[in-house]
Amino acid sequence: MHDKISVVGHTSLDYLFSVEKIAGPNESYPIIDYNTFYGGGAANVAAAIAALGGRSQLISAVGPDFEGSDYEIHLRDIGVDLSLMYTIEGEKNTSAFVYTDKEHNQCTYFHWGASRKFPELEPPCVDFVHLATADSVFNSRIAKKAKFVSFDPGQDLVTYSEDRLRTILENTNILFSNRHEIQRVCNILNVSFEDIKNMVDVVIVTYDSRGSVVYMDDKEYQIPVVEVEAADPTGAGDGYRAGFLVAYTEGYPLEICGRIGSTVASFVVESVGCQTSLPTWTQMKHRFETCFGPLVEPDKS
Amino acid sequence: MHDKISVVGHTSLDYLFSVEKIAGPNESYPIIDYNTFYGGGAANVAAAIAALGGRSQLISAVGPDFEGSDYEIHLRDIGVDLSLMYTIEGEKNTSAFVYTDKEHNQCTYFHWGASRKFPELEPPCVDFVHLATADSVFNSRIAKKAKFVSFDPGQDLVTYSEDRLRTILENTNILFSNRHEIQRVCNILNVSFEDIKNMVDVVIVTYDSRGSVVYMDDKEYQIPVVEVEAADPTGAGDGYRAGFLVAYTEGYPLEICGRIGSTVASFVVESVGCQTSLPTWTQMKHRFETCFGPLVEPDKS
Numbered sequence: 001m002h003d004k005i006s007v008v009g010h011t012s013l014d015y016l017f018s019v020e021k022i023a024g025p026n027e028s029y030p031i032i033d034y035n036t037f038y039g040g041g042a043a044n045v046a047a048a049i050a051a052l053g054g055r056s057q058l059i060s061a062v063g064p065d066f067e068g069s070d071y072e073i074h075l076r077d078i079g080v081d082l083s084l085m086y087t088i089e090g091e092k093n094t095s096a097f098v099y100t101d102k103e104h105n106q107c108t109y110f111h112w113g114a115s116r117k118f119p120e121l122e123p124p125c126v127d128f129v130h131l132a133t134a135d136s137v138f139n140s141r142i143a144k145k146a147k148f149v150s151f152d153p154g155q156d157l158v159t160y161s162e163d164r165l166r167t168i169l170e171n172t173n174i175l176f177s178n179r180h181e182i183q184r185v186c187n188i189l190n191v192s193f194e195d196i197k198n199m200v201d202v203v204i205v206t207y208d209s210r211g212s213v214v215y216m217d218d219k220e221y222q223i224p225v226v227e228v229e230a231a232d233p234t235g236a237g238d239g240y241r242a243g244f245l246v247a248y249t250e251g252y253p254l255e256i257c258g259r260i261g262s263t264v265a266s267f268v269v270e271s272v273g274c275q276t277s278l279p280t281w282t283q284m285k286h287r288f289e290t291c292f293g294p295l296v297e298p299d300k301s
Numbered sequence: 302m303h304d305k306i307s308v309v310g311h312t313s314l315d316y317l318f319s320v321e322k323i324a325g326p327n328e329s330y331p332i333i334d335y336n337t338f339y340g341g342g343a344a345n346v347a348a349a350i351a352a353l354g355g356r357s358q359l360i361s362a363v364g365p366d367f368e369g370s371d372y373e374i375h376l377r378d379i380g381v382d383l384s385l386m387y388t389i390e391g392e393k394n395t396s397a398f399v400y401t402d403k404e405h406n407q408c409t410y411f412h413w414g415a416s417r418k419f420p421e422l423e424p425p426c427v428d429f430v431h432l433a434t435a436d437s438v439f440n441s442r443i444a445k446k447a448k449f450v451s452f453d454p455g456q457d458l459v460t461y462s463e464d465r466l467r468t469i470l471e472n473t474n475i476l477f478s479n480r481h482e483i484q485r486v487c488n489i490l491n492v493s494f495e496d497i498k499n500m501v502d503v504v505i506v507t508y509d510s511r512g513s514v515v516y517m518d519d520k521e522y523q524i525p526v527v528e529v530e531a532a533d534p535t536g537a538g539d540g541y542r543a544g545f546l547v548a549y550t551e552g553y554p555l556e557i558c559g560r561i562g563s564t565v566a567s568f569v570v571e572s573v574g575c576q577t578s579l580p581t582w583t584q585m586k587h588r589f590e591t592c593f594g595p596l597v598e599p600d601k602s
Contacts, residue, residue: 101326
C-alpha cells in the first residue's frame, strides 16, 4: 500500500530543565542545565514514520516563529511533508516547560499557543489520517472527511464531549489508547470495552512496561516491550504508533505491526527527547530480528 | 569628560510567563501567555547609557547562541560597544524563567550559563568601569586594574567573600546599593556605614518608592522618585544607575545626577521588560524639567 500517513496534532518545542528544587510561590532556584527538544505527539509520530522510510505528512498549527526554525529544518530534512501546516499569525508555537529536581520530582507548564486555533481551522481532505492528541473539534471534522482513521485521544481526552468522541470513533479504523484512557472512553460514551471493539476495526491498548495488546474481532495479540536501557520514557508511545502504522500500511499482520511498534519505541527511550534517536527501517529490522526472529515481508500478491 | 563606561556583569534573556497557577512537584498548569525580554543588570545599564547618548561598552560572558541573535542586534543598534564580550563555547546565555500566577505570586528559575565562567576569565584594562551584579572574582580583579570604579553588588552580594568585597570597595569611587545590601556590606566587613562613606567617594542608597539618598563627604542629597504609572518595576534600579553615571561623566552635580537617574528609572518602569522603553537624553530632559525645573548644563570651562 505504502500510503501517505497524515498526522494531526501538536508540534511542540519542549524545554527540559534540571533544577535544584521545584520553586513554589515567591521562591527562586537555580537551573543546573536545560535543553530544548523537538516534541508534540503529532510531530513525534510523523518524524518517526519518516525516519522509518514511510511517507508522512504533518498537520499542526504553528506560530510564525516556526518558519525557518531549526525544528522546521529538522522535520523537512527527515522527510516529513509540511505542505499542510497552518501558520497562525500572532500566536507562538506550542511548547512545554518541564522542571525536574534532584529527587526526580517534576512540574510542567504547557502553552497551547498556535494549537488553540485548531477549532477555527478548516480541515483538509486526506486519505489516511492519524489523529494524535489535540483538539476534538478539528479532529472530529477531519475524521468525517478521511478514508481511513487512526485515533489516539491521549491526555486531551478530558476535553472531548460525548458527541465528538462518538463521531470520531464511528469513523475510526484503529484506536490507540492506554489502559486509563480506554476506561475513560468507555465512561464518556457509557459503553463497554466490547462495544468499543465492535465500533472500531483494531483496538490497541498499551500497559507501560507490561507491553500492549492488539485486539481485532475476537483475536488478541500480546505484544511485549523490547527491553533496553531507558534514558527517558517520553515519546515511547509515539514511536510505537509510528512503527505500527508504517507496518500496517505495508501490509504486515497485526501481531507483527505491534512488535514493530514495540521495537521502534525501544529506540526512542534510549535518548532524552522524543525525536533524538529515531531508527531507520534497517536499524529497526535488525533489533526486531534479534528479539523476535526473522521479519518476513508481507505477501503483496 | 564624556568617558566610555564599561559595564561588567550579566546579559540575560528573561522569559516572563503568565500562568494559571504556580506548579508544585508533580503538578502541571497551562501557560496563559509568555514573552521574552532583554535583561541582565549589566546589559540593562549599558543599553540605557547608550540610549541616553552616552558611550557604553558591555563586558559579559555569553553563549555562542548570542552571536547574531536578536538580542545582540538590539544592543548593537542602540549603540552598545560589544567588542569586549566573552563568548563561552559549550555554554548557554544567562537566562531567567519567571512565572506569575493570577494572584501575582511569582516563582523564578535562573540559569547562570556562560556567566559561571567569569572567574576563569582575564579581565581587560578599562578606564571607567561599572560593576553590575555578577561574579566577585572577576569584579575584584577588574576593579584593581580600572582607573574609576562604580560598584553595584546587588543580589549576588551573598557570593562575595570579605576579602574580595574589601578589595573592590578599596578601589571603588561610587557605590550603589539598596538599604538591605548596604547593611549586609557593613556586616560582611564588620564596619559602620560611616566607615563605608570614608572608604568610597560617593555612596548612593536606594529606598524603593521612597527614592534614594546620595552621600558624599558630609553632605547628603534626598532624591525623590519621579512618579509615573508603573507597569513593571523590574530594571528601575538599572535605569537609575545609567542616568546617574551618564550625568556624572558629563560633570553634573551629584544632586542632579541623582535626579537624572530617577527620571530615567521612571521611563523603564512604564513598560514590561528592563530595556523596552529607554529614554533618549531629550526625552529624559523633558520629563526632568517638568518635575525639577530647568536642567542647566554643567560649566565645562
